[in-house]
Each structure stands twice: as C-alpha cells, then as structure tokens.
Amino acid sequence: MPSLLKVNVCIILMLALLLTGCAPVIFGGAVAGAGVAALYDxxxxxxxxxxxxxxxxxxxxxxxxxxxxxxxxxxxxxxxxxxxxxxxxxxxxxxxxxxxxxxxxxxxxxxxxxxxxxxxxLDLTRQAEDLYIISRAKFALTQIGLPDFNATRVKIVASDGVVYLLGLVRQKEGDAAIEKVRYVPGVRRVVNLFEYQ
Missing domain, CATH: 3.30.1340.30 (Histidine-containing Protein; Chain: A;)
Known part of the structure; x- marks a missing residue:
C-alpha cells in the first residue's frame, strides 16, 4: 500500500508540473517556456x-x-x-x-x-496538493475576461493550502484574480501581494 501512495504522489506531481508550466524546464524547452511568459510580463x-x-x-x-x-x-x-x-x-x-x-x-x-x-x-503529499492548487489557480486566471489582462502576469505560490498572489497588475486585474483564486478547491486563504500600477 505505501508504494501505491508513492506512485499516486508521483503522478500528481507530474500532472501539476505539466499544468503549472514547469514541463518546459523538465522536457528541455526552458528557453521557449520562459520566453512566452516574459513576453507578457x-x-x-x-x-x-x-x-x-x-x-x-x-x-x-x-x-x-x-x-x-x-x-x-x-x-x-x-x-x-x-x-x-x-x-x-x-x-x-x-x-x-x-x-x-x-x-x-x-x-x-x-x-x-x-x-x-x-x-x-510539509510532506510530499501536501506539496503535491499545493502544486495541484497552483495549476488549478492558473487555469482559473485564464477565465478572467478583462481587456489587456494576461494570466502569466500573476505569480502564484502555494504553501499548505495558502495561496500567495504576486505581480504588477492594475487594481481591477488584482481584484478579479483574487476573486477567481479564492474559489479554487483546496485553497484555504488567499494572500494579496500584488503591486498595483
């Protein structure tokens, strides 16, 4: 049974890495992945x-x-x-x-x-859950329909279910991001660390 848990944790970690955008680093396209994010930063x-x-x-x-x-x-x-x-x-x-x-x-x-x-x-299971929260939060941000908003401008960090949002955003963008992330399953609290333009 413990080995099944390890397999599940590994699968969750790999899915989370793919969904959070870390896959380019793992699979050799670090420059391309970073370039796309930098374009909108x-x-x-x-x-x-x-x-x-x-x-x-x-x-x-x-x-x-x-x-x-x-x-x-x-x-x-x-x-x-x-x-x-x-x-x-x-x-x-x-x-x-x-x-x-x-x-x-x-x-x-x-x-x-x-x-x-x-x-x-934090154990591996909790870390995997935090990575999964990040991936779901990033997806939630893509649903924001504000003009000139790009989800890659928001840096998301999660630790033990607490989500920290960083980025250079406009007030409406920050408010919309906080509202979207607040309702992501598994999020216990959202901490606003945005810098507003």
Missing amino acids: RRDAQTLFDDQQIQFAAAAALKQDPRIKSQADAISVTSYHRTVLLTGQIEAEAVANRAVKRITHLAKVKRVINQLTFGAP
Missing part, C-alpha cells in the same frame, strides 16, 4: 534577470549558513520585482529570523516577506 528584462539571480543567491545563502542549512530545503524562495517571499514550514522561529536577515542583505533585494510557518516540514 510587465517587469523589464533587467528586473526579470535580477529576480532569477536573487532566487539563486538566496537559496545558496540559506544552504551555506550553518544555523539554517539543515532546514534550507523546507524554505521556498520566490522573488518578484525584487521582493522576496519566503514560504514553507520550518521547526523554529530563530531559523526564520536568520533566513530573513541573510536574504535582506543580498544585492538588489527591496524587501523580504516572511510567511514561514512552524512545525514539521
């Missing part, structure tokens, strides 16, 4: 590059710190418009504070939003 090319660099630098900084290293894999780092969002579940508040401090001092980081929670790291 309201961030300029330098900011897109900075966000990628910040994520790599933050992940490296967490793994190099002896006080964080053992829990670094439980911390998810997302950078959008040079704002860093930390999500995941870790064992101690001291680790969260240390992670925020390390990342705050990285080059080009404007601010750090600490949404880490405390407890045992």
